[in-house]
Structure formats: structure tokens, C-alpha cells
Amino acid sequence: MNSSAAAPRDRFITATLTLLREGGLSAAGLNEVVALAQAPKGSLYHYFPAGKNQMVGAAIEVYREAVARQITQALEGSATLRYRVTRVFKNIERSMIETQFSQSCAVGAVVLDLKKGDDELRNVCLSALTYWSDIAGSQLIELPYKQRAAAGRVLVNLLEGAQLAARAAASSRPLREACVFFLEYAQAQVAATSQT
Amino acid sequence: MNSSAAAPRDRFITATLTLLREGGLSAAGLNEVVALAQAPKGSLYHYFPAGKNQMVGAAIEVYREAVARQITQALEGSATLRYRVTRVFKNIERSMIETQFSQSCAVGAVVLDLKKGDDELRNVCLSALTYWSDIAGSQLIELPYKQRAAAGRVLVNLLEGAQLAARAAASSRPLREACVFFLEYAQAQVAATSQT
Numbered sequence: 001m002n003s004s005a006a007a008p009r010d011r012f013i014t015a016t017l018t019l020l021r022e023g024g025l026s027a028a029g030l031n032e033v034v035a036l037a038q039a040p041k042g043s044l045y046h047y048f049p050a051g052k053n054q055m056v057g058a059a060i061e062v063y064r065e066a067v068a069r070q071i072t073q074a075l076e077g078s079a080t081l082r083y084r085v086t087r088v089f090k091n092i093e094r095s096m097i098e099t100q101f102s103q104s105c106a107v108g109a110v111v112l113d114l115k116k117g118d119d120e121l122r123n124v125c126l127s128a129l130t131y132w133s134d135i136a137g138s139q140l141i142e143l144p145y146k147q148r149a150a151a152g153r154v155l156v157n158l159l160e161g162a163q164l165a166a167r168a169a170a171s172s173r174p175l176r177e178a179c180v181f182f183l184e185y186a187q188a189q190v191a192a193t194s195q196t
Numbered sequence: 197m198n199s200s201a202a203a204p205r206d207r208f209i210t211a212t213l214t215l216l217r218e219g220g221l222s223a224a225g226l227n228e229v230v231a232l233a234q235a236p237k238g239s240l241y242h243y244f245p246a247g248k249n250q251m252v253g254a255a256i257e258v259y260r261e262a263v264a265r266q267i268t269q270a271l272e273g274s275a276t277l278r279y280r281v282t283r284v285f286k287n288i289e290r291s292m293i294e295t296q297f298s299q300s301c302a303v304g305a306v307v308l309d310l311k312k313g314d315d316e317l318r319n320v321c322l323s324a325l326t327y328w329s330d331i332a333g334s335q336l337i338e339l340p341y342k343q344r345a346a347a348g349r350v351l352v353n354l355l356e357g358a359q360l361a362a363r364a365a366a367s368s369r370p371l372r373e374a375c376v377f378f379l380e381y382a383q384a385q386v387a388a389t390s391q392t
Binding site: 022023024025026027100102104107108109111112113114115116122125126129150151153154156157158159160161162164165167168169170174177178180181184185188189 | 218219220221222223296298300303304305307308309310311312318321322325346347349350352353354355356357358360361363364365366370373374376377380381384
């Protein structure tokens with residue numbers, strides 16, 4: 001994608017997300033974002049007058065929606081639970097392989113860099129994790145109704161933990177193992193339900 | 197603990213770990229470490245002549261051993277699997293509550309801040325995650341032998357993901373849920389074995 005064809009705000013957002021996913025909060029400095037976005041610094045202040053945290057917050061909100069769409073598309077439909085859950089993990093695996101395991105979840109990276117008192121940014125991250133968990137839970141329709149919400153949250157935690165391990169190992173094995181593990185758990189729940 | 201009573205190298209390591217656990221790689225700058233350790237900057241260069249990555253690597257190695265001891269102590273012994281696994285999660289919960297959810301795993305924080313080419317530091321982090329996974333797997337003696345190693349890895353990924361979520365939520369709920377989830381998985385494995 002030729003990022004210079006996009007509107008300046010979108011270019012700032014895209015650049016911020018790339019830098020967050022690579023190196024966390026400190027990597028997404030204003031100068032670094034301006035350089036990567038190839039847009040004038042003045043226009044960054046125009047879009048984000050309150051500075052870095054506002055820019056990062058806006059980027060995380062865009063990311064939240066994009067990941068939510070990806071999770072929805074992977075988990076919805078009439079394919080088997082195994083197929084749909086595997087699709088969620090495969091999407092992440094593909095993206096990590098494309099970047100040679102140099103990028104992972106922007107939200108995870110920000111959360112682990114939060115300073116005390118960064119409650120606004122913390123809440124933006126929490127809202128993303130909660131939203132993804134809710135979407136995932138609502139699509140795990142084979143599971144008993146009362147367990148879907150918790151299963152959605154655990155799926156998202158597992159995705160975060162497995163991305164971290166995949167990045168450390170520069171390998172997709174942790175994602176594949178986490179997928180198998182979640183499916184074993186989910187299918188045990190389905191089996192327990194069908195027995196009653 | 198009065199950190200100034202400790203040897204300078206230990207004070208640097210302790211300070212580095214606190215800063216990593218709070219704010220990731222960028223938070224553990226040499227100046228910040230010197231200030232928190234209350235030790236002369238010259239002596240930091242004496243212990244870590246190669247600079248920041250050497251210091252962080254040394255700190256992660258100390259952390260790796262400390263967490264390994266904690267996991268071993270929690271998982272070994274004759275108590276039930278439920279009791280022992282819960283102890284692992286409770287240790288982390290206690291530590292996060294003590295810091296009001298402002299600190300999480302040092303390894304997780306470093307991994308998500310790694311720059312391309314930081315392979316030495318990446319490998320130190322990978323060795324910690326692998327070591328913890330191996331220890332955990334070896335202590336899950338109720339599980340079928342051939343599944344212990346993978347279960348140990350998934351447990352560590354789940355701990356990383358749940359710490360991240362706990363920090364975003366400033367709540368220990370993600371840790372408690374992940375614990376319940378892992379136990380359900382583990383006990384389904386145990387039940388499947390005892391049926392054969």
C-alpha cells in the first residue's frame with residue numbers, strides 16, 4: 001500500500017500502529033510517527049493537539065475495530081467450531097510470519113508499557129480486550145450459553161500470551177499449540193453439554 | 197527492603213527489573229536505573245560494560261531463576277493438582293495486587309518491545325519462557341506424560357496473557373478465570389487418562 005496516498009490522519013494512525021506493534025509505547029514517539037507517515041509534523045498536532053497519548057489512543061481505537069472485524073469474520077458462519085477457531089489463530093499466524101515475528105498485538109504492547117496514572121490509555125486498551133472477548137464469546141455458539149463470555153475472555157488472553165511466546169521464539173508453534181489447547185477445552189465443554 | 201544495603205550489581209538488577217516490569221524496555225534506561233538503584237553511574241558501566249542490553253539480559257537471567265523457583269515451589273509437592281496450579285496463579289495475583297497492577301512479567305514486557313535484530317535479548321527471553329514451561333510441564337505429573345510439555349507451555353502463555361489482561365483491567369479476575377480454565381483442561385486430561 002502506498003501510504004502517502006492515504007489521508008494524513010490515516011497515515012499517522014497506520015504509522016503509530018506499526019511502531020506500537022513493533023516496539024511498544026516508546027517506539028511510537030511523535031518524531032518516529034511523523035517520519036514513518038511521511039507527513040508534516042504540524043499536521044500531527046492538528047489531528048492530535050493533546051499529543052502522544054491522544055494519538056496512541058486514537059490508533060488503538062482504529063485497531064480495536066479492525067481486529068474486531070477480523071475476529072467476527074473468522075468465528076461467524078456455519079463452519080465447524082474447530083475450523084472457525086483455527087481461522088482466528090491462523091490470521092494472527094499469517095500476520096506474524098509476514099513481519100518475520102517483529103510485530104504483535106498493539107494493545108498488548110501498550111498495556112505492558114503503561115505508566116502509573118495512564119488510566120485513559122489503560123481504559124482504551126481494556127475496552128479493546130473486552131470488546132474482542134465479547135465478540136469471541138458471542139460467536140462460540142456451540143458452548144453452553146453461560147460459559148461463552150468467560151471462554152471468549154480466555155481465548156483473547158490466550159491469543160495475547162501465544163503472540164508473546166511466538167515473538168520470543170520467532171515461531172508460530174505457540175499459536176498452533178494454543179489453538180489445539182483451546183479447542184480441546186471447548187470440545188470438552190460441548191461434549192459435557194451434549195451428555196446432559 | 198533497604199536496597200542500598202545490597203551489593204551494587206544486585207541493586208542495578210533489582211532496579212532494572214522493577215522498571216522493566218512497570219514500563220518495558222524503554223523505561224529501563226541507564227539513567228533511570230542509576231537513579232532507582234541509588235548507585236554511581238560509573239559502577240553501572242563497570243558491571244555492564246556493553247551497556248543497556250547487557251544489563252537487561254543479566255536482569256532477565258536473574259528474573260528467570262527467581263520465577264523458576266517460584267513455579268517449582270508452587271507446583272511441587274503432594275497437594276492436589278488444583279491446589280498446586282492455583283498456587284501459581286495466586287503468587288502472581290498477590291504480586292500484582294501489591295503493586296496495584298502497575299507491574300507484570302519482565303520477560304513479557306521486554307518481548308513486546310524487542311527491535312528487529314535484538315536476537316540476543318530475544319533469546320534470553322525465550323530461554324526464560326522455555327525454562328518456566330519445562331519446569332511447569334515436569335510438575336504436572338497427573339497429566340499423561342506425553343502431554344505435560346505442551347501443557348507447561350500453554351500454562352506459561354496463559355499466565356502471560358492473563359497478566360496482560362489483569363493489568364489492563366487493574367483486576368485479578370483474568371488471572372482467576374485463566375486458572376479455572378487451565379484446571380478444567382487439565383482435569384479433562386486426567387479424566388480421559390483414568391478412563392483408558
